[in-house]
Amino acid sequence: MKSQTSGEALANNDTAWARLKGIQAPWAWSFVGTVLVWFGIVGIFGFGIASNVAQTALTYGVFMVLVGLGQMLVITSGVGNIDLSVPSTIALAGVVGMHAMGGLNGQIGLGVAAALGVGVAVGLANYTLIRLLRIPPIIATLSSSFIIQSIAITQGRQLPPPPPALGAFATSRLLYVPYIALVALALSVALAVLLHRAVYGRRLSAIGQNPRAAWLAGVNVHRTRCLAYVLSSMIAALTALLLAATSGGASLDMGVEYMLISIAVVVIGGTLVTGGKATIVGVWGASMFLFLTNAALNAVGADAGVRSIVYGVLIIAVTVAAGGKPAR
Amino acid sequence: MTSARITFRDTQARLRALLPAISLVAVLVPILVMQPTVMSYFGSSLLLNLAVPIVLATLAQLAIITVNDLDLSIGPFVSLVACIGATLLVKQPWLGALALAACVLAYAAVGALIELRQIPSIVVTLGLSFVWSGLAIVLLPSPGGTSPGWLGTAMSYQTPFIAAPIVWSVLIAIVGHILLMRTSAGVRIRGAGGNPRAMRRFGWSLVRSKATLYGIAGVFGVLSGLSLLGLTTSADANLALRYTLLSIAAVILGGGEFVGGRVSVIGAVLGAITLTLAASFLAFLNISADWQVGMQGAILIVVLSLRVLLQRGERQ
Numbered sequence: 001m002k003s004q005t006s007g008e009a010l011a012n013n014d015t016a017w018a019r020l021k022g023i024q025a026p027w028a029w030s031f032v033g034t035v036l037v038w039f040g041i042v043g044i045f046g047f048g049i050a051s052n053v054a055q056t057a058l059t060y061g062v063f064m065v066l067v068g069l070g071q072m073l074v075i076t077s078g079v080g081n082i083d084l085s086v087p088s089t090i091a092l093a094g095v096v097g098m099h100a101m102g103g104l105n106g107q108i109g110l111g112v113a114a115a116l117g118v119g120v121a122v123g124l125a126n127y128t129l130i131r132l133l134r135i136p137p138i139i140a141t142l143s144s145s146f147i148i149q150s151i152a153i154t155q156g157r158q159l160p161p162p163p164p165a166l167g168a169f170a171t172s173r174l175l176y177v178p179y180i181a182l183v184a185l186a187l188s189v190a191l192a193v194l195l196h197r198a199v200y201g202r203r204l205s206a207i208g209q210n211p212r213a214a215w216l217a218g219v220n221v222h223r224t225r226c227l228a229y230v231l232s233s234m235i236a237a238l239t240a241l242l243l244a245a246t247s248g249g250a251s252l253d254m255g256v257e258y259m260l261i262s263i264a265v266v267v268i269g270g271t272l273v274t275g276g277k278a279t280i281v282g283v284w285g286a287s288m289f290l291f292l293t294n295a296a297l298n299a300v301g302a303d304a305g306v307r308s309i310v311y312g313v314l315i316i317a318v319t320v321a322a323g324g325k326p327a328r
Numbered sequence: 329m330t331s332a333r334i335t336f337r338d339t340q341a342r343l344r345a346l347l348p349a350i351s352l353v354a355v356l357v358p359i360l361v362m363q364p365t366v367m368s369y370f371g372s373s374l375l376l377n378l379a380v381p382i383v384l385a386t387l388a389q390l391a392i393i394t395v396n397d398l399d400l401s402i403g404p405f406v407s408l409v410a411c412i413g414a415t416l417l418v419k420q421p422w423l424g425a426l427a428l429a430a431c432v433l434a435y436a437a438v439g440a441l442i443e444l445r446q447i448p449s450i451v452v453t454l455g456l457s458f459v460w461s462g463l464a465i466v467l468l469p470s471p472g473g474t475s476p477g478w479l480g481t482a483m484s485y486q487t488p489f490i491a492a493p494i495v496w497s498v499l500i501a502i503v504g505h506i507l508l509m510r511t512s513a514g515v516r517i518r519g520a521g522g523n524p525r526a527m528r529r530f531g532w533s534l535v536r537s538k539a540t541l542y543g544i545a546g547v548f549g550v551l552s553g554l555s556l557l558g559l560t561t562s563a564d565a566n567l568a569l570r571y572t573l574l575s576i577a578a579v580i581l582g583g584g585e586f587v588g589g590r591v592s593v594i595g596a597v598l599g600a601i602t603l604t605l606a607a608s609f610l611a612f613l614n615i616s617a618d619w620q621v622g623m624q625g626a627i628l629i630v631v632l633s634l635r636v637l638l639q640r641g642e643r644q
Contacts, residue, residue: 139576139577139580142576147625150620150622151622153621264454304462305461305465319448320452
């Protein structure tokens with residue numbers, strides 16, 4: 001996040017507007033959008049409903065944040081890297097986690113470990129396919145997601161409900177802030193340290209910007225990229241547990257909508273789609289923005305079709321406005 | 329010594345080119361052994377009934393992969409076309425036709441936009457997929473509608489001797505192959521994917537090439553949606569969502585590459601038919617429904633590994 005301060009390095013005689021434009025903070029726009037939409041809700045429905053909506057956003061919007069964070073790591077690792085196996089990983093990790101917990105409070109730790117283990121396995125499998133078969137990540141993660149989905153289906157029968165303690169954790173709040181949001185916040189801080197203060201983050205940005213240059217500089221491209229896929233799947237696994245806990249049980253299709261959403265929040269948040277530059281704050285801003293937009297449209301009576309159209313137009317508009325690499 | 333190596337290398341290159349056909353045979357032969365009746369006119373038309381819309385959607389995807397892009401919106405687009413066909417095209421044919429033309433133009437405009445702003449196609453088509461789905465839901469909130477009479481007649485047309493889906497697929501493959509591989513416009517368009525910089529220096533407009541290819545994708549998408557509607561006779565906003573991934577897989581199975589404008593129309597058509605048959609193949613094998621999706625993933629992985637093995641041999 002160092003680049004945000006680069007605007008201040010401009011000469012003193014610059015106008016305020018030039019300074020504003022000099023600030024490299026693509027994530028800020030999603031926050032501006034979030035605030036505008038929220039005030040719109042306040043204006044139409046009053047403060048009471050708007051604060052309710054904000055609280056719901058902190059529960060359900062947080063799932064978008066989580067899957068977005070994982071996808072962000074993968075997308076940052078270079079052009080073409082994308083993880084389409086997020087929904088099936090959510091399905092499998094949810095199923096395995098619930099079986100391991102068996103509905104007992106005493107086995108929550110075991111269940112979390114099992115779900116995260118699923119995440120590690122899926123991430124490694126994905127990268128093995130990409131590396132060994134040299135197929136584009138989009139096809140590799142797609143093929144593996146078919147297989148993961150099938151495994152989840154075979155294991156998905158007679159699922160025990162989540163242990164009561166886990167369910168209570170997922171629905172409790174600390175001063176109006178749901179614990180789930182705090183979990184996501186803790187994870188975001190950890191990832192921020194990893195990306196901006198640790199060597200791994202530098203390596204990830206380097207391979208995202210130019211894998212060959214990074215390789216020549218001595219970065220182990222494959223290990224770095226592999227870890228991004230593993231982290232993405234582990235975060236998806238964590239999301240699965242929280243989703244199952246919030247909704248009172250794991251289901252096989254609970255992750256379906258997150259495949260496209262995870263990519264959308266990363267892009268709208270201002271992470272470079274071509275890789276090399278991630279913004280965690282942007283993922284939060286974009287998730288809250290999309291969730292609130294959805295809620296506002298819902299509240300004014302727009303049906304699912306209109307909401308979907310607005311989502312799509314937003315994604316396209318943000319991408320077009322951000323532009324890409326200049327033509328060489 | 330060298331000549332032996334060259335023939336070996338030649339064989340491998342040829343094997344690789346034949347891989348789409350080989351994988352089709354690998355799926356087809358076990359089906360024929362298990363169910364010989366598949367060979368009959370009726371059996372083959374039943375088995376390949378749904379192949380035509382998949383083949384058309386695959387060619388739409390192929391047009392976009394030719395310029396190194398990827399279309400994540402073709403499935404929702406095909407669904408939208410089917411919804412337009414089942415509602416507007418029946419009640420107000422002119423409005424329906426106009427809507428379909430507008431869809432194709434929208435596709436072309438998106439292609440131009442992607443090139444002008446140099447933005448990633450994956451994200452833009454991801455956004456488009458939300459738009460198409462949304463429009464389809466607005467048009468047809470719950471499954472239903474009817475297929476226009478002429479469409480049903482066209483899709484149930486009985487060709488002599490060989491079942492209609494096979495005839496259509498072969499025709500589409502030949503026409504597509506000639507247009508893309510044998511005409512100068514086709515070469516120019518493939519050049520936009522193979523070496524965009526060279527094309528720009530030659531003075532060809534990349535924006536126009538991309539708009540053209542996206543427009544072509546739109547046309548194939550419309551054809552796919554209409555043929556699907558003709559077969560199912562009613563539409564649903566989620567009718568063809570799986571076509572997105574199916575079409576990408578079929579192009580890759582058919583020997584297409586993600587970069588460099590290396591695609592094969594005939595290969596892609598074979599790939600689409602292979603994937604259509606794979607589902608029946610797994611059903612004939614009595615594989616439990618749980619594993620059907622997984623086996624499709626496995627088939628994809630096996631074929632791609634074979635390709636990598638052959639490629640590696642070529643390089644040595």
